[in-house]
Amino acid sequence: MLYLIGLGLSEKDLSLKAFELLNNIKNIYVDTYTNYFDFDLLWLEKALNKKVIPLSREDIEKIPTFLEIAKSEDVALLVSGDPLVATTHTDILLRAMKNGVQTKIFHASSIYSAIAETGLHIYRFGKTASIPYPEENYFPRSFYDVVIENKERNLHTMLLLDVKREKNLFMNPKEAIDILIKIDEDRKIKEIIIISRISHDTQRILYGDIYELAKFDNEFYGLPPHTLVVPADLHFAEEEYLLSLAEIYKNSKNK
Amino acid sequence: MLYLIGLGLSEKDLSLKAFELLNNIKNIYVDTYTNYFDFDLLWLEKALNKKVIPLSREDIEKIPTFLEIAKSEDVALLVSGDPLVATTHTDILLRAMKNGVQTKIFHASSIYSAIAETGLHIYRFGKTASIPYPEENYFPRSFYDVVIENKERNLHTMLLLDVKREKNLFMNPKEAIDILIKIDEDRKIKEIIIISRISHDTQRILYGDIYELAKFDNEFYGLPPHTLVVPADLHFAEEEYLLSLAEIYKNSKNK
Numbered sequence: 001m002l003y004l005i006g007l008g009l010s011e012k013d014l015s016l017k018a019f020e021l022l023n024n025i026k027n028i029y030v031d032t033y034t035n036y037f038d039f040d041l042l043w044l045e046k047a048l049n050k051k052v053i054p055l056s057r058e059d060i061e062k063i064p065t066f067l068e069i070a071k072s073e074d075v076a077l078l079v080s081g082d083p084l085v086a087t088t089h090t091d092i093l094l095r096a097m098k099n100g101v102q103t104k105i106f107h108a109s110s111i112y113s114a115i116a117e118t119g120l121h122i123y124r125f126g127k128t129a130s131i132p133y134p135e136e137n138y139f140p141r142s143f144y145d146v147v148i149e150n151k152e153r154n155l156h157t158m159l160l161l162d163v164k165r166e167k168n169l170f171m172n173p174k175e176a177i178d179i180l181i182k183i184d185e186d187r188k189i190k191e192i193i194i195i196s197r198i199s200h201d202t203q204r205i206l207y208g209d210i211y212e213l214a215k216f217d218n219e220f221y222g223l224p225p226h227t228l229v230v231p232a233d234l235h236f237a238e239e240e241y242l243l244s245l246a247e248i249y250k251n252s253k254n255k
Numbered sequence: 256m257l258y259l260i261g262l263g264l265s266e267k268d269l270s271l272k273a274f275e276l277l278n279n280i281k282n283i284y285v286d287t288y289t290n291y292f293d294f295d296l297l298w299l300e301k302a303l304n305k306k307v308i309p310l311s312r313e314d315i316e317k318i319p320t321f322l323e324i325a326k327s328e329d330v331a332l333l334v335s336g337d338p339l340v341a342t343t344h345t346d347i348l349l350r351a352m353k354n355g356v357q358t359k360i361f362h363a364s365s366i367y368s369a370i371a372e373t374g375l376h377i378y379r380f381g382k383t384a385s386i387p388y389p390e391e392n393y394f395p396r397s398f399y400d401v402v403i404e405n406k407e408r409n410l411h412t413m414l415l416l417d418v419k420r421e422k423n424l425f426m427n428p429k430e431a432i433d434i435l436i437k438i439d440e441d442r443k444i445k446e447i448i449i450i451s452r453i454s455h456d457t458q459r460i461l462y463g464d465i466y467e468l469a470k471f472d473n474e475f476y477g478l479p480p481h482t483l484v485v486p487a488d489l490h491f492a493e494e495e496y497l498l499s500l501a502e503i504y505k506n507s508k509n510k
Contacts, residue, residue, distance in 0.1 A: 006364070008270060008362065008363075009362055010272075011272070012270060012271045012272035012275070013270045013271075013272060013362065014270065014271055015263060015267060015268045015269065015270060015271070015363070015364065016267040016268070016269055016270070016271055016274050017265075017266065017267035017268060019271050020267070081368070082364060082365075082368035082369060082371070083371075084368070084369075084371030084372060084377070085368050085371060085377050087376055087492070090371070090374055090376075090492070090496055091492070093496070094374075094492075094495060094496050094499060097499050097500070098499075105369075105372060105454075107263065107264055107268065107364030107368070107369045107454050108263075108270070108363070108364055109261070109270065109337060109362030109363055109364060109365075110364075110365065110367070110368035112365070112367045112368040112377065113336075113337035113339070113340050113362070113365035113367040113368060114337060114339075114362045116337070116338075116339030116340060116345070117339060117360060119345060119349075121342055121345075122339070122340050122367065122383070123382065123383050123384070123385070124382070125382065125383075126381055126382050127378065127379070127380065127381050127408070127410055128377070128378050128380075129378070130378070149408065153382070153404065155382055199360075199362050237342070237345070237346070237349075240349060241345055241348070241349050244349060244352050244353075245352070
């Protein structure tokens with residue numbers, strides 16, 4: 001049996017049910033590669049009195065020995081967030097099923113619902129998109145089309161920022177803003193919201209004009225993870241909530 | 256301090272962090288009204304050796320004594336799913352802030368990311384909609400417009416089903432399918448996916464032609480909660496996954 005277990009958004013965000021299960025499992029692995037990952041699992045190793053074995057990208061994608069073991073023993077694979085948000089993990093389940101391994105998922109918190117901490121109503125979000133790092137001779141723009149299509153339907157867009165774990169690169173809001181400004185020639189994007197280190201003690205929510213927020217450097221935005229939102233027109237209740245708790249960076253109507 | 260704590264999708268889905276916090280809190284309330292709620296919290300009361308006080312809709316919306324207490328003491332309010340998915344809970348936080356009460360959210364699993372158990376890629380979902388119970392002289396159709404708009408962009412639509420807790424009414428997939436068929440005069444909706452009792456031991460995923468699935472009665476679909484998806488064109492990987500794990504009800508290409 002293969003248990004795919006979500007660790008949620010921050011330390012000890014895994015479910016109580018998953019924690020109880022882990023007490024009875026000998027083979028525990030963790031995928032630190034697919035998503036942004038900043039969990040120190042020492043507390044978990046201590047609490048369980050077991051080693052949690054980190055997997056490399058190769059371990060996960062090419063030589064999945066943990067799948068071999070799962071044919072005859074219980075195996076837990078820990079992943080940050082809610083497991084199936086990353087298609088890599090759906091692939092792992094599919095491969096397990098093809099190998100006759102039963103699977104079970106333990107859900108946990110995810111940015112897909114937690115983004116409501118901004119006060120924006122979850123049912124007003126359209127399709128989510130990711131901003132990738134531009135490469136030489138390749139400046140992707142599909143995420144921008146998503147923003148604009150959502151805007152036309154008066155929907156918010158959640159923008160996930162690129163993670164290149166193998167190069168230790170995690171896109172900073174400043175980099176994301178610069179990409180957005182470069183691509184948005186008609187200046188359709190006026191305001192953005194940034195949520196940093198959601199569910200951590202150091203969580204921050206910033207709201208303001210994109211050109212005001214572009215004035216800050218990478219350091220100002222601090223450690224990852226960060227998520228951006230390009231809001232549609234805000235409902236009264238959304239704006240009231242956002243203004244109550246965010247750091248505001250607006251030019252004209254500065255609060 | 257007011258702690259808003261997500262219970263997640265099923266028994267013991269709350270986070271370990273939240274569970275540890277509850278050990279140190281005297282005033283623990285639970286909102287059983289806003290969302291579908293099928294948690295038996297006896298295990299929690301036993302584990303904590305404390306009473307968990309259920310709140311009525313009136314307690315929550317009109318006379319929030321728990322907010323009064325939160326001015327001077329720590330108060331925990333438990334809610335199913337991830338807290339801020341329901342705007343009622345955003346309103347509670349806003350009211351707390353206005354009363355000078357500090358707030359903190361403990362996230363948990365939610366259908367918004369767990370819907371990926373269907374194998375559908377989460378980034379291919381457009382705006383979510385809810386199917387309400389039709390009322391006399393009022394047959395709402397905005398959810399249908401959302402489905403069609405998403406379909407035109409080749410995006411999946413997650414459809415949440417109405418809950419009328421005060422009347423003990425939880426919309427069954429059969430009722431939802433009948434509403435969809437009635438409203439979809441041009442027969443644009445061909446296939447649907449139903450996920451029942453997600454994250455419970457009795458979880459089921461059904462996939463098929465809407466007219467095939469319409470043949471079953473309420474009982475066939477079992478106990479709530481249920482969620483529907485109107486899929487866009489399925490990617491190869493999505494279809495492979497879905498066919499591997501769903502109960503299939505297709506007419507022509509029956510598997």
